[in-house]
Amino acid sequence: MKELRDILAEYARCTSSMGLATIVSTTGSSYRKTGARMLILPDGRTVGTLSGGCIEEEVAQRALHVMETGEPALLSIDTRRRFGCHGSIEIFVEKIEPGDDFMGYLSDCISSRRPAHVKVIFEAGHSQRGSYPEDEVHMGIGGHEELILPPVRLVVCGDSPGNEALMHLAKTLGWDCILLEHPEDSTLAVDERTAIVIKNHHFGRDFVSLRWALSHSVGYVGLLGSRKRKQELMNALVAEGWEPEDASLNHFHSPAGLDLGAEEPEQIALSITAEILAVLSRHHAGFLRDRQGPIHHILCTSAAL
Structure with missing residues (x-):
């Protein structure tokens, strides 16, 4: 794109x-x-x-x-x-x-x-x-x-360290980038080419952001943090009497990112953007040397990512 x-x-x-x-x-x-x-x-x-x-x-x-x-x-x-x-x-x-x-x-x-x-x-x-x-x-x-297809729209929920690296890399790919500190008050229109990354590093704000993200039909939702933190947030959603639809959970990735051994903010940004690209292009993000058959999907349409 x-x-x-x-x-x-x-x-x-x-x-x-x-x-x-x-x-x-x-x-x-x-x-x-x-x-x-x-x-x-x-x-x-x-x-x-x-x-x-x-x-x-x-x-x-x-x-x-x-x-x-x-x-x-x-x-x-x-x-x-x-x-x-x-x-x-x-x-x-x-x-x-x-x-x-x-x-x-x-x-x-x-x-x-x-x-x-x-x-x-x-x-x-x-x-x-x-x-x-x-x-x-x-x-x-x-x-x-x-x-x-339209360009990927990256929505980052949470003004926290690492945002600069994440949004810089996304813009390098030609993606649209939006920072939302209070998504629950937003009227932003999202679609299947929208990727939402939640990185508040605060339980309450993550809870609000996750509830908002999983209430929409988007292509990707990523939550930073451990598996334990993810489960605690999901339990809190259920305790409130609200459960995400299965379709939303299919696109929910937590911990967010590919297993690249990332530690520094720039590496984490690479891990997350790579996962978004893989999910939206319907690839499994494995090693190309292990892929059987052509390395590109044979499609009748082009998806400009």
Whole structure:
């Protein structure tokens, strides 16, 4: 998501024609998957990446030609022969202008936290970009489609040590960050792309924050502290006559974070953000060397985290 936001920010600043390169198909192993984008500026500078750095210059040079002629291009690059990535990719390169409706649509979706339904059609030399209805999901041969989800929203309950490291790392990932000292008085709208981290280090405030967090349908709720403290808080909730719904408990993680051996605030922040990323992307956060099959999920939609 940070990369897409960087692209949209640079696009908004530019007053001349630009190039937009999008990976629309991959075969075998590739560094980036379908939906990855790169913006090419008039002077050849680029924003975003399509690989580990091995094809960006070539794509940028082709994009400059596309910007000059206005004719889109579909590039097929066999990375097995030249780069040893054991795969091939197809990249759609097109010319875009300031005020482009499609880029405005992406920007509006991000700012309003709405999913962006995107299609790219490039059959028989014809290209089309834009939004499409949620129930229109098949483009056929020569088309690429994706669902770009809203950015992760990190809500931190509790103004305590370690917040700076946690929120800095989250912002580096392109997430939205909000600090709530009194969540029970908040009218903040939350959704399935919201992650709530409770770190008051005070039983009463943790109790209020946890009751508020588990009353909403969100993607992740994390509570710092020991298992004993978690159980005491849950017992207090039950004693009050209130029980969280099962769906809320499925996304409740306490102690929060992955088992990374974290001790310092920056390490703890890494542990928590890594767990949030794993939960929202539906991965188990194990060692990639132990994963059977592809290291990326094969999805018909893209979730920009």
